[in-house]
Structures are given as structure tokens and as C-alpha cells.
Amino acid sequence: MTSTAPPTVQYEAVIGLEVHVQLSTETKLFCRCSTRFGNTPNTNICPICTGQPGTLPVLNQQALDYAVRAATALNCQIHPQGLSKFDRKQYFYPDLPKNYQISQYDLPLAEHGWLEIEVEGEAAKRIGITRLHMEEDAGKLVHAGADRLSGSTHSLVDFNRAGVALCEIVSEPDIRSAAQAAAYAEELRRIVRYLGVCDGNMQEGSLRFDLNISVRPAGGSKFGTKVEIKNLNSFNALQRAVEYEFTRQVDCVRSGERIVQETRLWDEATQRTISMRSKEEANDYRYFPEPDLVPIALDSNQIDAYRQRLGELPAQKRHRYCGTLGLSSYDARVLTDEREVAEYFEQVVALDIPAKQAANFLNGPVAAYLNETRQSISQIKVTPEVSAELLALINQGIISNRIANELLPGLFEAGGSPRALVEERGLTQISDRGQLEEIVNEVLAGESDSVAAYRGGRTKLLGFFVGKVMKKTAGRADPQVVNDLLQSKLAEQPTAPPPEPESAAEPPEAPPAVEDAPLEAATEAVTAEAGSAEAITAASEEPDTPVSHQDAHA
Numbered sequence: 001m002t003s004t005a006p007p008t009v010q011y012e013a014v015i016g017l018e019v020h021v022q023l024s025t026e027t028k029l030f031c032r033c034s035t036r037f038g039n040t041p042n043t044n045i046c047p048i049c050t051g052q053p054g055t056l057p058v059l060n061q062q063a064l065d066y067a068v069r070a071a072t073a074l075n076c077q078i079h080p081q082g083l084s085k086f087d088r089k090q091y092f093y094p095d096l097p098k099n100y101q102i103s104q105y106d107l108p109l110a111e112h113g114w115l116e117i118e119v120e121g122e123a124a125k126r127i128g129i130t131r132l133h134m135e136e137d138a139g140k141l142v143h144a145g146a147d148r149l150s151g152s153t154h155s156l157v158d159f160n161r162a163g164v165a166l167c168e169i170v171s172e173p174d175i176r177s178a179a180q181a182a183a184y185a186e187e188l189r190r191i192v193r194y195l196g197v198c199d200g201n202m203q204e205g206s207l208r209f210d211l212n213i214s215v216r217p218a219g220g221s222k223f224g225t226k227v228e229i230k231n232l233n234s235f236n237a238l239q240r241a242v243e244y245e246f247t248r249q250v251d252c253v254r255s256g257e258r259i260v261q262e263t264r265l266w267d268e269a270t271q272r273t274i275s276m277r278s279k280e281e282a283n284d285y286r287y288f289p290e291p292d293l294v295p296i297a298l299d300s301n302q303i304d305a306y307r308q309r310l311g312e313l314p315a316q317k318r319h320r321y322c323g324t325l326g327l328s329s330y331d332a333r334v335l336t337d338e339r340e341v342a343e344y345f346e347q348v349v350a351l352d353i354p355a356k357q358a359a360n361f362l363n364g365p366v367a368a369y370l371n372e373t374r375q376s377i378s379q380i381k382v383t384p385e386v387s388a389e390l391l392a393l394i395n396q397g398i399i400s401n402r403i404a405n406e407l408l409p410g411l412f413e414a415g416g417s418p419r420a421l422v423e424e425r426g427l428t429q430i431s432d433r434g435q436l437e438e439i440v441n442e443v444l445a446g447e448s449d450s451v452a453a454y455r456g457g458r459t460k461l462l463g464f465f466v467g468k469v470m471k472k473t474a475g476r477a478d479p480q481v482v483n484d485l486l487q488s489k490l491a492e493q494p495t496a497p498p499p500e501p502e503s504a505a506e507p508p509e510a511p512p513a514v515e516d517a518p519l520e521a522a523t524e525a526v527t528a529e530a531g532s533a534e535a536i537t538a539a540s541e542e543p544d545t546p547v548s549h550q551d552a553h554a
Helices: 061-073 178-195 235-255 300-308 314-323 329-335 339-350 355-373 384-395 401-414 418-425 433-445 448-455 459-472 479-491 516-530 533-541
Strands: 011-022 087-090 100-103 110-117 125-136 140-144 154-158 165-171 207-217 227-232 262-267 272-278
Touching: 011 178, 011 235, 061 110, 061 125, 061 165, 061 178, 061 300, 100 125, 110 178, 125 178, 178 207, 178 235, 178 314, 207 235, 227 235, 235 262, 235 272, 314 329, 329 339, 329 355, 339 355, 339 384, 355 384, 355 401, 384 401, 384 418, 401 418, 433 448, 433 459, 433 479, 448 459, 448 479, 459 479
Parallel strands: 227 262
Antiparallel strands: 011 165, 011 207, 087 100, 110 125, 125 165, 140 154, 207 227, 262 272
16 A cells, blocks of 8 residues: 655735835924935934924924825825824934834724736736835834944934834735735825835835744635734835845745744845844834824815826726736736826827827836936936827838937937928838839849849748838838839849750850858848838838837837
8 A cells, every 4th residue: 555645735825015105295293303314313303203302393284185085095094083193103223312102003094905916927916005005104224333233333313213103004814926026015005106105215215114924824814923024115125134034934834844934134145034033012102192192083074185196007007008008917017107207108109199199108218318327317408299209100101210219319319390391301201102112123133143042932031121112212211112113123034045056065054053151141231221121111001100119118
């Protein structure tokens, strides 16, 4: 009798995220101190945010407005119990000057929301949002002699950040994978940036993630021991931390090792999590109502007004771009990532440019220029009107894609009218069939060996002939007409010459055969020199697609 090994238990991750969103107010949550990042340490401070005796906090109205706007966009119920209030959260740390933090505990601003995420290859999924509450930020410790407290020789404290307005957004434990965690964080960042309530700059700490993760047998209902991961300041770090910690915890369970409830740090250098402190016992923060601030109460009319002011959010734009404009999910996702780009795209389409052509143009040469120059789309000199004019010239057959590519650097540098540049430089496209036929005949007559090779089955030489024609016309030939003429001419069978009279003399030597290697080398050289054969062919197959970057984003 043979024994079989027990089946290996499959595990799943149970993940929740706490996201701290720094609100883009010019002053702090309870005082008038500046929130500007990068100022000299301990200059954005006053008696209120440093907790001096006898001072009183006053709520920043703009911060409340931003927080309610974010809660509405996340489908939350605004203080469903009728009102919300602030509380004092007691804990002692060097960067907390008052020795307590003004936060919200049992009556947060908003609860019971959700956020829809999209992961490639999976159905759209809603992630529940437990609560959204307001609180003030702590200061910042700078450790000297080491990257963190351990090993440092001394620490310096900067109170500039103390008192800056935050929203903490806590998700339900509905996330099951690293990809879903990254998708949730990315979508949340898009939303707060669309709303203008946060700049989402993770390098400056405007958006910070705390990860809570446990493992359990796949399909189970009982939660495992939760571990918190801090020090996550990028989407990649978040995704890698989930992957590492999931593997670590599964290995612990399978080996019989006990998982400890603790806080761990993500170490970017070693790509692993490191134990920071135990959380076996719940902290007693001794919350009690903040006596110096009155509760917040918004009526239904005010909440409805916030909803009406939301506008179209990223997910709604993506659905419209795919469903109404016929774009791919990739194009829709890239275009809606930044609100400014989406608005630019819509302005171009409104000027009678096909949506797919406008999308290819923005996701191709414009995106490349923005990445190269580190500019936002609102800073470049190619306005939506300039883009639409350039693409219209292509659609009208006045210029080719190659000429459009030649015009772009100058337009990016100085702006101006594409049509005026074309007229000034004499770059209009040659579309006259008779004129192009003469040039095609001339090219074919000078490449008899290549013509014979093409008719012998080497049809890839078509690009070689296109390149020759484009070179002769300085890139001004209409690629569609050139392709049609070449295919027509090359399909014709040459007329057989009349037989020569018989002669007693010895027959002449047969002409040398066409050598493959030199011909291919010549083809590659000329095609590379012309720089347009393949691009022009592709453009002729998809006439609505602009400029030469379309293939990478089709």
C-alpha cells in the first residue's frame, strides 16, 4: 500500500491600508503657520503648534472643506451619527511638542465608504473604507550618524511639520494581493490629486502608507495575526513589502513558528521587513474629547452641495473613454492618471480630432517630451489648439507623419502655428499621383536587381523602395499613394525581350546572379538612412494614427 503526502495548504493575504493624506492648505490645521516644505527647520512654528501654555487652537476652514470633499469622493457617509468631534490622543514622543495629538476617535468625520480598483486580468473590485478622520501631523526627527534611530549618535527635531493638516483614510481588510494593494494606493492618489486636496508628492511625505497584513488558509474566514509595516513611500515599495511579508508569514506558519503581532519597517536597501517594536499589548492612548474645539456639524444641504461640486473622477473618465470614445483600457488609464492631461486630451478631441489619434499623440511624443524635460503638460508651448492644428494637417493630407515629427521639436521649443511653419518651409505633402508615379518609375529603373529580387519573392524589399522614394522627396511624399504605386508597379510582369537571331559565335556569358548578402546590406543601409520606411508603412495602415510613436501605444 502506498501512502500519499497530505495536500499543501494554500494561503491568502488579508490586507488593509492606513493612508495619511497631507491636505494642501497653505497654513496648518489649528494655527496660521506656513506648511511650505523645505523651509529652514523650526521656522514654520508658533506658540500654538508647539503647545505653549495658554494657547487655543482654531480649526482651519479650508482643511475641513478638503476633508469633506475627499470623503464625498470616496463614497463615505459624512458623520452618520449627526456630528463629528476632535479628541486628544495621548502619547509621548520627542517630535510631538504637546505630548498629545489632536485627532478624531469615536466620532470621525466620515465612515462606510468604498473605492473601486482595477487590476489587469481581474474583475473590478470594491475596497471598503472604514473611516476617514482629520488629525494634525507630528514633527520630524532627523537621526545623525545612521539612517534610523538604531546606531545614531544623536537626533535633531524639526517642528515645521507639527500641526500640518492630515486626513487618515483606513480601509477594510478587503485587499488580497500586492497588485491590489498598489492599485488601491494609486487610485486613492489619483482621486485626491483630481480633487486638488493633496499634491500626492510621496518624496515629500504628502502621501504615506501603513500596511496591515496577515495570512490565512485560502477561503477561510478567521483572521490571522496582524503585522503592521511602516516606512512605505512608493507604490513599488508597497507592492514589494506585501510580497515579502506574505512569503515570510506563510513560511512561519508552515514551519510551526509563531507570528508575533508587531510593527516592522520596510528596508529598501535589503528589500525586506525588519522588526521595529512589539504590539502584543494594545496601546492605551487615553482618548478624551478636545475641550478647546467644538464639534463639527454639517447639514444635508451642505453635504449635497459638496457632492454636486465633485466633477468627473478618474474611474468615471476611464469608463467614458472606453465606452463612448472607444479607447483601450491602457490609453484610458494613462490619459486619466493626471487631471491636466485628461483635460488637455478632451480639448484636443473637442477640436474634431479622432480620440484614438489624440490619445496616441499624447501618450507618445508629448509624454516623451514631458518625461525628458520634467515639465507638466500645462507648462509646454504646444497647447491643445496647436496639437489639434498639427493633427488636422496630417488628416487633411497636407503633411505626412514624418514631417509632423520634424516640426515637433521646434513647436515644443517655441510654440507657434504648425500650418504657418509648413507654408514657410515649403513642407506640404506631395499627393499628386502623376508626380509621384514619375519618381517611383525613376527609383525602380535604378534598382533593377532589387526589383527582380522582389518579384522573385523577397517582398520585404517594399520598405526599401519606400525609403528611396521618401529620400528623393525629402519625406514629403504621401505614404499611402507611394505604397499603392509601388505595389502596383512591382506586381506588373516585365515584357519579355524579342529573341535574338542565331549566330555561330559563342554565346555571351550569363549575367552574374544577384547576391543576397550585399543586397540585404544595401537595403538595411538605405532604410536606416531614410529613417521612415517602416514608420510610413505603419502610418499608411492606420491613417488616423499620428506621428511615429503610435506603435508603442497601440
